[in-house]
Each structure stands twice: as C-alpha cells, then as structure tokens.
Amino acid sequence: MNLNKDTKILIVGLGVIGGGYAAALTKAGFTVKCITLNQDDIDYALEKKIIAYGTTEASHEIISEADLIICALYPGVFVEWVREHRHSIKPGALLTDVTGVKAAIVNKVQSILGDGVEFIAAHPMAGRERSGVEFSDPSVFCGANYIVTPTEKNTREAIELCCELGNILGFARISIISPEEHDEMIAFLSQLTHVIAVALMNCNSTEGLEKYTGDSFRDLTRIAKINDKMWSELFLLNREALLREMDSFITEMREFRKMLIDGDAEGMREKMRRSTERRSLFDKPAK
Amino acid sequence: MNLNKDTKILIVGLGVIGGGYAAALTKAGFTVKCITLNQDDIDYALEKKIIAYGTTEASHEIISEADLIICALYPGVFVEWVREHRHSIKPGALLTDVTGVKAAIVNKVQSILGDGVEFIAAHPMAGRERSGVEFSDPSVFCGANYIVTPTEKNTREAIELCCELGNILGFARISIISPEEHDEMIAFLSQLTHVIAVALMNCNSTEGLEKYTGDSFRDLTRIAKINDKMWSELFLLNREALLREMDSFITEMREFRKMLIDGDAEGMREKMRRSTERRSLFDKPAK
Numbered sequence: 001m002n003l004n005k006d007t008k009i010l011i012v013g014l015g016v017i018g019g020g021y022a023a024a025l026t027k028a029g030f031t032v033k034c035i036t037l038n039q040d041d042i043d044y045a046l047e048k049k050i051i052a053y054g055t056t057e058a059s060h061e062i063i064s065e066a067d068l069i070i071c072a073l074y075p076g077v078f079v080e081w082v083r084e085h086r087h088s089i090k091p092g093a094l095l096t097d098v099t100g101v102k103a104a105i106v107n108k109v110q111s112i113l114g115d116g117v118e119f120i121a122a123h124p125m126a127g128r129e130r131s132g133v134e135f136s137d138p139s140v141f142c143g144a145n146y147i148v149t150p151t152e153k154n155t156r157e158a159i160e161l162c163c164e165l166g167n168i169l170g171f172a173r174i175s176i177i178s179p180e181e182h183d184e185m186i187a188f189l190s191q192l193t194h195v196i197a198v199a200l201m202n203c204n205s206t207e208g209l210e211k212y213t214g215d216s217f218r219d220l221t222r223i224a225k226i227n228d229k230m231w232s233e234l235f236l237l238n239r240e241a242l243l244r245e246m247d248s249f250i251t252e253m254r255e256f257r258k259m260l261i262d263g264d265a266e267g268m269r270e271k272m273r274r275s276t277e278r279r280s281l282f283d284k285p286a287k
Numbered sequence: 288m289n290l291n292k293d294t295k296i297l298i299v300g301l302g303v304i305g306g307g308y309a310a311a312l313t314k315a316g317f318t319v320k321c322i323t324l325n326q327d328d329i330d331y332a333l334e335k336k337i338i339a340y341g342t343t344e345a346s347h348e349i350i351s352e353a354d355l356i357i358c359a360l361y362p363g364v365f366v367e368w369v370r371e372h373r374h375s376i377k378p379g380a381l382l383t384d385v386t387g388v389k390a391a392i393v394n395k396v397q398s399i400l401g402d403g404v405e406f407i408a409a410h411p412m413a414g415r416e417r418s419g420v421e422f423s424d425p426s427v428f429c430g431a432n433y434i435v436t437p438t439e440k441n442t443r444e445a446i447e448l449c450c451e452l453g454n455i456l457g458f459a460r461i462s463i464i465s466p467e468e469h470d471e472m473i474a475f476l477s478q479l480t481h482v483i484a485v486a487l488m489n490c491n492s493t494e495g496l497e498k499y500t501g502d503s504f505r506d507l508t509r510i511a512k513i514n515d516k517m518w519s520e521l522f523l524l525n526r527e528a529l530l531r532e533m534d535s536f537i538t539e540m541r542e543f544r545k546m547l548i549d550g551d552a553e554g555m556r557e558k559m560r561r562s563t564e565r566r567s568l569f570d571k572p573a574k
Binding site: 125126127140144145147173175177182185186188189190192193194195196197198199200201202203204205206209210211212213214215216217218219220221222223224225226227228229231232233235236239242243245246247248249250251252253254256257260261263265268269270271272273274275276278279280281282283284 | 427434469475476480481482483484486489490491496497499504505506509510511512515518522523526529530532533535536537552556558559568
C-alpha cells in the first residue's frame with residue numbers, strides 16, 4: 001500500500017489531535033472521512049472543510065472501505081473500539097493511532113487484530129492544553145517530533161508508510177523506537193512534566209497570586225490545564241516508568257534543597273550551568 | 288518630583304533588564320544615560336539608539352546630575368554600588384531598582400542612603416532566559432506585572448512616581464506590597480519554578496531525548512537556561528521562604544505519587560480538575 005490521493009483515510013475520534021490530522025491531510029489533498037461521537041464536531045469539521053464526510057455511526061460500510069484508519073481515541077476506548085469493529089476492517093488495511101503510551105496498548109491491539117490487518121503505532125509529540133476539534137490546529141505539528149513504535153510483527157512497508165504519514169502531517173523529526181523505549185522516555189519528557197505542572201498549581205492556594213506572576217510560572221503551569229480523564233489513564237498505563245522518573249526528580253530536588261540549606265552556592269551554580277548547557281539541545285528546530 | 292521630559296534618568300547596569308528599560312524610556316521620549324561595565328554594551332546601545340549617552344566610569348558628574356537612578360544590577364553588586372557612590376547622588380534624587388528579592392536589600396539600601404535620597408524598590412516580573420543588552424526587548428514588559436515594595440520610610444510621592452515609571456514602561460498590572468510579602472510570593476512564583484526547571488533538566492541524562500520531546504518539556508525547562516551567578520545569589524537571599532515552597536511542592540509531588548501507586552484515578556483526576564480551574568486565573572492579560 002502507498003499513500004496517494006486514492007487512499008481512503010478514516011479518522012476515528014475527531015478531537016484536538018484527530019481534528020489536526022484531518023485538517024493537515026485534507027490540506028495535503030487527501031479525502032478524509034471520520035467517525036466521531038458528536039454530530040456537532042462533524043458539523044464544525046464540515047463547515048471548516050477539514051473532512052469530506054463524517055458520521056456518528058461506526059457502520060460496517062464506512063469502516064470496511066478505509067485503506068488507512070487513524071484512531072485518535074483515549075487508550076482504553078481505542079482498544080475497545082478495535083475489539084468491537086475488527087471484523088469490519090478490510091484485509092490489507094493499515095491501522096495507526098496517536099496514543100500517548102505504547103507497551104500496554106500495542107501488543108494488545110495487534111493480538112486482537114490477528115493477521116490480515118496490520119497495526120502500526122505512532123505518537124505525535126504535539127498537543128494542546130485544550131480538548132476538542134475546535135482547538136485543533138495542524139500548525140502544531142510543524143517543527144514537532146513524531147515517534148513510530150513498531151513491534152516484530154510490523155512489516156517494513158507499514159513502518160515506511162507511517163513515517164510518510166508523519167511527513168505529510170508536517171512533523172520535523174521522525175524517529176523509530178520500540179514501545180518500551182517510547183514509554184520510558186515519555187514517562188520523563190511528557191508524563192513527569194504534567195505531574196509537576198499539576199503539583200505546582202496545587203501546592204500553594206494563596207489568593208491573588210496572578211497579580212504578581214511572571215512568565216516562568218505561566219510556562220511551567222500551561223499544561224496544568226489538563227484533560228483529567230485521558231491523563232489519569234495514561235499515567236496508570238505507564239505507572240512503573242512514571243514512578244521511577246518522579247523519584248529521580250524528587251531526589252534531584254532534595255539534592256538542590258540540601259545545597260540551599262548548606263549555602264553551597266558553587267554546587268547550585270554547577271547544576272545551573274549544566275542545565276543551561278543541556279537545555280540548548282532541546283530548542284525547537286526551525287519550522 | 289514628577290516624571291517629565293526634563294527628568295534626568297540614569298540607568299546603572301545595561302543588561303537584559305536595564306537595556307529593556309532604556310529602550311522603553313527612550314521610546315517614551317526621555318533622555319536616558321547609563322553607566323555599565325563594558326564599552327561594547329554602550330556601543331551597542333548607542334547604535335540601537337536606546338541611550339543618549341553611556342560611560343564605563345561611575346563618575347561624580349554623571350551620578351550627581353541624575354534625578355532618577357535605576358539600578359539594574361545583581362543584588363550584592365547593587366548594595367555595594369550604593370555604598371560606594373551614595374555621596375555622589377543628588378539630594379532629592381530618587382533611586383529605584385529591579386532586584387528579584389526585597390527584604391534582604393531594601394532596608395540595607397535605605398539605611399546606607401540615610402536621609403536626602405529616597406530608595407523605592409520595585410520588581411519587574413518580566414525577564415529573559417538570556418543575559419546581556421543584546422537580548423533586551425521592552426515588549427516583554429507589555430502585559431506583565433510590576434511590583435512596588437515600599438517600606439515605612441517611603442513617601443507617597445516616591446511610590447506614585449515608581450508606579451508611573453511602571454506605567455511608562457508598559458506594564459499591565461502594578462501592585463504595591465511589602466518587601467516581605469513580595470519575597471514570600473516570589474519564592475513560590477519565580478524561585479521555585481527556576482529550581483524545578485533546573486532539577487528537571489538535570490535528573491535524566493539519557494542521550495538523544497531531544498528527538499522525542501514535545502512542547503511541554505520545552506516549556507517547563509525554558510528557564511533552565513539560567514544566569515547561575517544571579518540566581519544562586521537570589522536563592523540564598525531568600526533561603527527560608529524558598530525552602531518552605533520547595534517543601535510544599537515536594538509534599539504535593541509525594542501525595543500524587545501515593546495516588547499513582549494506589550491506582551487512585553479519582554484522586555489524581557480531582558487534582559487535575561483543580562489545577563485546570565486554578566490555572567485559568569493565571570492567563571496573561573491581553574496586551
């Protein structure tokens with residue numbers, strides 16, 4: 001299978017990510033259909049011309065005609081959707097996803113599907129602190145990272161097609177790693193940062209602080225506006241790795257705390273020089 | 288004293304904040320002179336037309352003609368500068384600053400100055416993760432907060448003039464609180480966030496992580512590019528308050544950790560709903 005203008009693409013779940021994919025793919029000249037829960041979201045997407053067709057009914061007809069199915073659902077809902085509709089998916093079709101954890105999902109979905117339909121997992125490292133198709137914006141993918149996490153069951157063709165999809169969506173850097181490596185890194189890069197933002201927002205309830213804040217606090221808590229259903233699910237599906245990263249971080253905080261108590265200016269400065277140097281690696285590539 | 292186009296303004300220290308003040312005040316029609324360490328910074332500022340005159344010599348002449356002196360120096364350097372040059376400051380002149388801690392500085396400077404010259408402390412809640420006049424940009428003040436921290440020694444006139452200065456610089460919200468209240472809040476809003484960013488940047492040294500990161504990690508670590516000399520000094524000058532905030536934050540992290548271990552999804556979700564609601568208070572006012 002090749003991605004071309006005849007490829008029938010079906011997006012399942014028209015939220016902030018599904019909507020962004022729909023917009024980017026439609027703009028790239030593909031015909032995108034979608035299945036989603038609410039008619040309002042379909043109406044919005046049709047009006048904005050980011051889908052060609054939408055339905056709230058996951059019928060055999062619409063699923064079975066798709067060559068490429070992109071599920072943009074919460075992890076648990078995604079697995080259930082595949083279980084329920086696996087017999088409708090056309091043999092030879094390719095299924096991919098956008099789920100934020102991989103090990104707990106990928107093997108399960110691949111074994112539900114069995115042979116005939118291939119599932120290749122991917123994680124777009126771009127989101128929004130708001131949910132819903134009306135906040136979707138394909139420009140967030142530009143300059144961002146895209147991670148493909150194949151297993152031994154995946155074919156070279158599917159991996160390549162998934163990378164091509166990432167390219168078409170506008171991602172700047174596409175990587176291929178195992179689901180386990182993905183989860184280990186995401187526990188640090190994404191899950192720990194969300195826990196920190198939530199904790200920071202909750203640990204001081206003094207009134208009126210917004211009158212005195214600067215951008216540093218705003219930046220560190222942007223993601224404290226969080227989809228509680230999705231993120232609690234993601235955390236629990238990657239619990240061990242997240243706990244390890246939380247423990248490393250707390251240990252590092254306590255080390256800094258000790259230096260502060262001891263008046264160890266040079267120790268703190270050394271940590272700051274290291275963070276300054278290391279942070280420069282993480283600057284976003286130019287769009 | 289009133290701020291008008293005849294007011295002789297002297298900025299001491301042409302770094303990222305001093306340079307931003309110079310640019311904003313020059314743009315507003317004031318004549319701004321400056322004293323700073325490096326001739327290169329003066330040359331840059333003259334070329335960019337953000338100062339009318341600059342010198343590396345803190346001579347009696349230039350100091351004594353100023354009506355308003357704005358010191359944009361590191362805390363310790365600031366106190367020493369006042370001690371060294373207090374006799375050059377014209378009686379009736381007003382001195383203000385941009386220092387990030389107040390209690391440890393304000394009383395000291397006021398008692399060094401004695402009568403005749405009034406020091407009114409202020410803290411612009413806007414900065415950059417880079418140092419130096421070439422990174423200064425007065426637009427960072429627009430929409431930002433400005434905090435004036437008078438003591439009982441300050442006159443109403445000086446407080447008003449300092450607020451007027453904040454207005455001219457473009458700040459959106461100007462508040463007046465005591466040095467002690469300031470330090471308590473800044474320990475949370477600014478110092479704790481910098482400690483977190485540094486710790487997050489240092490607690491995982493896996494290579495190649497930048498290939499997989501999303502914006503959340505980038506946002507939480509933007510300020511991990513940090514001026515180690517200045518921030519270690521600020522932390523030590525506000526040690527007790529910062530330790531209290533670090534402890535509250537670590538306690539909150541440990542509470543979340545316990546919920547994760549217990550699989551308490553509802554507990555985590557409640558914390559996320561609270562952080563989402565509370566964070567909306569902190570959105571930046573429109574420019």
